[in-house]
Structure formats: structure tokens, C-alpha cells
Amino acid sequence: MAAPIKTCVLGVGLAGLTFHVPFVLALPDLFKLHAVLERKPAGPGGKLQERFGADVAKDVKIYNTLDAVLADREIELAIVGTPNETHYDFAKKVLEAGKHVLVDKPITANYAEAVELGKLAQSKNLVFYPYQNRRWDSDFLALRSLLSLPADDPQSLGNLFEFESRFDRFRDALKGTWKDLPLPGAGQTYDLGAHLIDQALVLFGRPAKVTAHIENLRGLGNKEVDDRFTIFLHYPSLPPKTSASVTPTSFTAILRGTTLSVRSPQPRYVVRGTGGTFTKFGVDPQEDQLRAIKSPAEIVDPQNTAYGKEPETLWGTVENLRNGQVVKSVWPSTEKGDYAGLFKDVAASIREGKNPAVKWTESADVIEIIELAHQSTKEGRTLVVPTRA
Numbered sequence: 539m540a541a542p543i544k545t546c547v548l549g550v551g552l553a554g555l556t557f558h559v560p561f562v563l564a565l566p567d568l569f570k571l572h573a574v575l576e577r578k579p580a581g582p583g584g585k586l587q588e589r590f591g592a593d594v595a596k597d598v599k600i601y602n603t604l605d606a607v608l609a610d611r612e613i614e615l616a617i618v619g620t621p622n623e624t625h626y627d628f629a630k631k632v633l634e635a636g637k638h639v640l641v642d643k644p645i646t647a648n649y650a651e652a653v654e655l656g657k658l659a660q661s662k663n664l665v666f667y668p669y670q671n672r673r674w675d676s677d678f679l680a681l682r683s684l685l686s687l688p689a690d691d692p693q694s695l696g697n698l699f700e701f702e703s704r705f706d707r708f709r710d711a712l713k714g715t716w717k718d719l720p721l722p723g724a725g726q727t728y729d730l731g732a733h734l735i736d737q738a739l740v741l742f743g744r745p746a747k748v749t750a751h752i753e754n755l756r757g758l759g760n761k762e763v764d765d766r767f768t769i770f771l772h773y774p775s776l777p778p779k780t781s782a783s784v785t786p787t788s789f790t791a792i793l794r795g796t797t798l799s800v801r802s803p804q805p806r807y808v809v810r811g812t813g814g815t816f817t818k819f820g821v822d823p824q825e826d827q828l829r830a831i832k833s834p835a836e837i838v839d840p841q842n843t844a845y846g847k848e849p850e851t852l853w854g855t856v857e858n859l860r861n862g863q864v865v866k867s868v869w870p871s872t873e874k875g876d877y878a879g880l881f882k883d884v885a886a887s888i889r890e891g892k893n894p895a896v897k898w899t900e901s902a903d904v905i906e907i908i909e910l911a912h913q914s915t916k917e918g919r920t921l922v923v924p925t926r927a
Contacts, residue, residue, distance in 0.1 A: 540889045543638075544572040545615045546607050548628060550585040553619030553642050556828045557671065559586065561881040562617075563594065563834035568885040569615075573599035575607055590834070604628060608635040615888065617669075618642055621716045622723030626651045629666070633658050638665040638888050643732040645901045647722035649909055652902035659898065665887045667894055668901035669880070672733040673740060675822035676848040676875035677806060684816055684856070684869055685741065685809075689780040693856050693867060696813025697778050699786035703737060703807055705730040705821075706799035710756065718759045725764035726795050727752055727908055734793040735904045738771055742791060744903060745771035749920040750911035755798060769793040769911045772920070782812040803852060813858060820852035822875045837878055846874035 545562050547554045554574070562569040571594075576584045579602075583595030601607045607616065608631060616632040618625055618641045626646040632639040633655065645668045646652045659666035672678060687694045712718045717729070748771060755766040771791040778785055803820035824846055828837075836842050848871040856869045879895075886892040907923070914921050 539567070542566060542568055542570040543614050543885060543888055544612050545569045545617060546573040546575065546601070546610070546613045547571070547617045547619060548575040548604070548607065549618070549620035550574055550576050551619070554617075555585060555589050556825070557642070557669070557877070558617045558619050558640075559590070560828055560831065560834040560837060561878055563590070564837040564878065565881055565885070568882065571598050572613055573601055573607065573610065575601050575604065575620075577602055604631060608632065608637075613637055615640065615665075615884075621721070622728060623647065623716075623721040625723065626655065629655050630658065633662060633664055633666065636662065636664070638667070640665075640667045640669055640884055642669045643736075643901070644723050644728045644905055644908070645898070646905055647728070649902055649906040652898065652905050656898040656902060665884070665894065666898045667884050667887060668896050668898055670733070670736045670896045670901060670904075671877045671880050672737060672822075673896065674876045674879050675824070676846060676871040676873060677818055677820075677822055677852075677854070678737055679873040679875070680848075680854065680869060680871040681807060681809070681816070681818070682741070683873070684854075692860065693858060693869065694779065694813050695809060695811030695816060695856070695858075696780050697782055697786055698776055698789060698809065698811040700790050700792070700808075700810040701738065701742070702792040702794070702809070703734045704793075704805050705734060705795045706801070706804040707795075707797050708800055709797045712759050718763060720760040720762040724762075725752075726797065727764055727767045727769075727911060730795045731767050731769065731793065731908060731911075732904055734795070735769070735771075735907050736901065738791045738793060739900065739903055739907075742771075742773060742776070742789070744926065745773050745791070745907075745923050747772040747920050747922055748907060748910045748914055750914040752912060752915040755796065766796040766798070767794065767911070769907075771907070780813065784812055786812065807854065815857045816854055816869060817857075818852075818854035820848070822846075823848055824875045824877055828877075846876055848875070 587595035615638045750769045752764045752767045754761045773789040807818040809816040854869045883895045887894045
């Protein structure tokens with residue numbers, strides 16, 4: 539068995555301590571938490587010790603500068619969980635130092651930077667892996683399963699013509715963090731929109747056109763930092779699954795997010811086809827569970843059947859037309875959410891040369907769509923998405 543990958547997590551804020559460190563610790567056969575980057579630790583062990591205890595932190599180095607991280611030849615993988623505007627610079631320096639890199643979304647603030655990093659990684663035979671963890675959400679896995687049904691299945695949606703995906707929240711005040719500042723990669727479109735766009739591209743591929751409306755709806759802070767977005771991805775009609783009496787002439791993916799939505803649970807998906815409609819409320823439970831766990835071992839403990847499991851009250855519903863009547867049924871989120879699957883794939887990409895499940899080119903496409911969405915908003919028009927080989 540190959541030795542665990544010696545890993546350094548850059549940043550010990552929400553991303554580092556909730557979405558990265560727990561999985562590095564939970565998968566000791568694949569990773570070893572060798573170091574963290576924390577500028578000004580308040581005490582021995584820093585925030586790592588505060589969150590997971592002295593036993594976890596005692597053998598982990600704390601570096602105060604990126605240069606110190608880069609100089610440590612034992613580090614094989616760096617995970618970038620620092621503020622968005624640092625992602626490009628940090629990832630580039632990590633790759634130039636000959637280390638693999640896992641970069642939180644958004645991987646960069648613009649498409650050109652993403653391509654530059656990808657080509658740099660290729661030239662050095664290194665893994666540049668985007669952290670698109672929402673591909674492992676329980677509800678997204680359930681949706682993919684639904685859309686894969688054969689046309690003759692009674693719960694099939696038939697020929698799709700509209701997909702709506704949302705990440706809504708309610709927050710009527712600024713957070714008081716770097717996320718409020720008008721820096722590269724700032725705003726809800728780069729933050730939550732990056733997940734929605736990635737999922738849409740996974741399901742339906744590259745759109746033909748983009749129309750968007752992005753704004754600072756609350757009027758708080760800098761007006762350039764958006765807190766609401768609506769993005770329309772325009773496609774020609776999808777390949778038909780059935781010989782329905784009506785064949786849609788187009789397909790539209792509608793991606794929305796706002797910070798002023800008063801609802802619980804929040805709406806998540808509405809997918810419409812000629813044979814039915816799928817409706818889903820609520821989000822994957824992993825983020826809340828990761829904030830609350832006492833030990834990272836809980837993530838992979840087979841006795842912990844609750845981790846990643848969505849409550850039945852949040853399972854989606856399917857409404858199908860049968861013999862002229864609308865019939866409603868439950869579509870269960872039976873497959874547990876599994877962010878650990880992303881980390882296992884990162885390890886396989888590094889140790890075995892496996893083709894990554896999340897390719898940097900795919901996340902570069904996400905960034906390009908975000909840039910087009912902002913341009914569409916500023917110019918008040920629909921934009922053609924450039925074709926890529």
C-alpha cells in the first residue's frame with residue numbers, strides 16, 4: 539500500500555476546518571495532515587487544536603507563511619481554503635513548488651487564470667483538482683438517478699424542457715468578513731453560483747447562450763458584491779428520451795440564489811419534462827453535520843448511519859401524468875451524501891494516476907459562465923457561449 543499523502547491545509551477558517559481538515563483526518567490510509575497554514579495562531583495548536591483537540595494537533599506543523607509551506611519538501615499536496623482572491627496566486631505557487639493542489643471553489647476569478655493553472659499542472663505532471671464537493675450531495679445523486687431512468691419507467695420525467703436549481707438563504711446583515719469586500723471572486727455568484735453552474739454543466743453540458751441578472755439586492759456594503767443572482771443557461775432541445783406527443787424545441791436551466799428568502803426548508807430543485815415534474819426542498823445535510831462533529835472518524839464510521847443521510851421529510855416528489863391523471867410519488871434520496879468520495883478520488887488521482895472525477899477544465903468552464911453572467915448583467919443582453927474543442 540502506498541504511503542499516505544502528506545498534506546498541508548492552507549487556511550483554518552470555515553473551509554479549512556469544516557470541509558478539508560476533517561476528511562484528511564478521517565482517511566488516514568490516504569492522507570496525513572502534515573501541516574496547516576495559520577497566520578497568527580492564538581496558542582499552541584492554533585485553531586486546529588481548538589476544533590479537534592490537542593491529540594490531533596500535536597503532530598501537525600503550523601506555518602505562518604506560504605513561503606514556509608512551499609519550502610517544506612515533505613508536503614505533497616496543498617489544499618487551498620483561503621479567501622477567494624488568493625486562490626490563483628496560492629495555487630500557482632504550490633504548483634511551481636512541485637506540489638499537487640486541491641483548490642476550493644471558485645478555483646480562480648477568471649477563465650484565463652484557470653487555464654493557466656491547468657496548463658502549468660500538466661507541464662509538471664501534477665494534479666490540479668477543483669473542490670466541487672456538491673457533486674457528492676445526496677439530493678444531487680438522487681436527481682442524477684432519477685434522470686437516468688429509462689423512458690418507460692413510470693416515474694420518468696420524459697423529455698426535459700426546464701431545470702431550476704436554487705441555493706437560497708436569509709441573511710439581512712453583512713457577515714463582517716472578507717466575503718463582503720469587492721475583491722476578485724467575491725459575491726454569491728462566485729460562492730454558491732459556482733456549485734449550481736457546475737451541477738448544471740455535469741448534467742447537461744455546455745450551453746449555447748447565457749442571460750443573467752446579478753445584483754446587490756439588500757443594498758448593503760459595496761454594490762459590486764452581489765447577493766442575488768438569476769442565470770439562464772439556454773440550450774437547444776435535449777436528445778429525446780420518448781416519442782411524446784409534444785417534443786420541446788429548447789431546454790433552459792435556471793440557476794438562482796438570494797440572501798433574502800424567508801422559507802424553511804428552502805426550495806432546491808424543480809425539473810420539468812413532458813412526462814412529469816420533480817420538486818425538491820432542503821439541502822444535503824453534510825455541511826451542518828461537519829460543523830457539529832466531535833471527531834472526524836464519525837464521517838467514515840460504518841456505525842454512524844446518520845452521516846450524509848437526508849431525512850425522509852426532505853425527499854423529493856415526482857408528479858407524472860398517467861391516463862390523464864397527475865400521480866404524485868416520492869423520489870427518495872437513498873444514496874448518502876459523500877464528500878469523502880471527492881477526497882478518495884483526489885488520492886487515486888495522485889497515487890494511481892486516475893483520471894479525476896472533477897477535471898480542472900470543467901471548473902474553468904464554470905468560471906467562464908460566471909464571467910459571461912456578469913457581462914450579461916452589465917450589458918443587459920443574452921450572450922453566446924464560445925464553443926470549445
